[in-house]
Amino acid sequence: MSADTPPLLEVDDLCVEFRTRRGTIRAVNGLSYTLHEGETLALLGESGSGKSVAAQAVMGLLDTPPAHITRGSVRLRGEDLLSMPPEHRRAARGTRVSMIFQDALTALNPVLTVGDQLSEMFRVHRGEGRKAALARAVALMDRVRIPAAARRVHDYPHQFSGGMRQRVMIAMALALDPEVVIADEPTTALDVTVQAQIMRLLKQLQDETRMGLLLITHDLGVVAQAADRITVMYAGRTVESAGAEDLYTRPGHPYTRGLLDSVPRLDRMGKPLVPINGAPPLPSSVPTGCAFHPRCPRAEPRCGREAPPYHTLSTAGHRSACHFAEEVHRAPVG
């Protein structure tokens, strides 16, 4: 890719706050990431870290009020989505950027057949007739490997198993070959074997279409299999971003390191798991300075005062927002 081609999706310093009667809640507080064509970027964070809100801000699904995007930009191939007229924005949803939701049981409409919900994409955006659109729905279901698609297209979501339902959800998101697919915890509601199937399916579909996949998850296991690059979020902010391999072997932020130490790994068999003390902060009361400092084993007084800038670390594209990024990065894992 030449240097002057804008990246597929570029989110820069995104800030989202919810203004409610009980005060303002800063859910996303300076999130930045870049997603390239054919790439899988994992957005990793604990629940409450603002990752779903960030995804919905990119999709334009947040209701204003109470949500307000106060700063930052979201550029799709250089075009700022946030300043687009609403009608253009709507036309881009589902066609250029689409989303896979976590729980397909509640995310699919219970009173409409899956064929109806799938073919709607072609009828609304492509102006196709009922019959042609339904045939396309069947083809889509085939593509996500739902058996007996021609028969099942007339079934309702509750008649499908969890894994099959999630396949329908994926089919819907991929219907119009979008450039960017945002998958918000796509496998969290599924059991482990089905999780693996769904992740494999996403990977295969990505190879076919060259779509950029933004994978939002809290699950390090899912990330390790699927992601090319990883952006770690804490309290609404990007704290570290790196290539997947790089991040797993040489984390540059104490929070990332804490996450890695707290899950069982084959290469660390026999060593005790170390939890991160405390709980993530409420978005209504994010600590000053580095938001992680009250839980950080390395914290020094200045961490509570100064918000750390991004440090670029040795390897390409590895950035960390920690005053001690270099030292953390140098220290061996495990």
Add this chain to the structure above:
Amino acid sequence: MWRFVARRLLHALPVLLGTTFLIYTLVFVLPGDPIQGLAGDKPVPPAVLAELHARYHLDDPLWTQYAHYLAGLLTGDLGTTFTGRDVSDLLADRWAVTLQLGLTAWVLELVLGMALGVWAGLRKGKWDDSAVLFGTTLIISVPVFVVGYLAQLVFGVRLGWLPVAGTEGGWPLAFLLPGLVLASFGLAYVARLTRSSLIENLRADYVRTAHSKGLSRRRVVVKHTLRNSLIPVVTFLGLELGGLMAGAIVTEYIFNLPGVGQQLFQSIQLREGPVVVGTTTALVLVFLLANLLVDLLYGLLDPRIRHD
């Protein structure tokens, strides 16, 4: 589905039997002699009293009387009033009036109530939403006879738009005002129910999905929200279908409409067993059918509770 309907109709039989018996017993145990009551203060000659008692089986025990009544019912004979009129004829006339009134009110509830509810729900928090909320609260909290007299005064007497009372204008003219009065409570309730159900459903995950598909707001509301929101409203409207017929007594009284409610009230005072039981049985039947209709509509609205 037909098996479901057949089963439900079979279930209705014991319910009908039970209600007729219950009502019959209640009329039976009412104190006082109905024949004497018919004559008022004047003494009734003993021979006449005995003759009438024999004709209407008034001295038989409860079981025998009820058995007579049921036997008649099976042959389509609902009995006669003490003045010698066929109960079935009497009921037919009365039901015609009540059906017109009840259905008018029901359609008003359905159309106006749901329209108001959808409008308010989509404009949540705006001034017109507040206006609907205020108005419906007011209507719900004011007794129906106050609404009735007020409507008569304003639309009938002052403005002269609609007949004040009676059935002379025929349907729909004579039934518009009483229909609206009878519907007022239910209409307000339907509006509030539709509003809250719509607002709740607009927050549902699948509505967010619909937005993420790039659909227009209109399509999101009409196709992806409305149908799901109507399930509780349909329940209420189904029960209203029966409730409006049975609850029309006050409205029929205010607007002087010779309907079932008026008839029922008079018959209870006169202790005319066959009329009371016949009227009530018909009401129960309407309720049962309305319930069945609701259950079938459920399946239509929500595939998860389809009866197959």
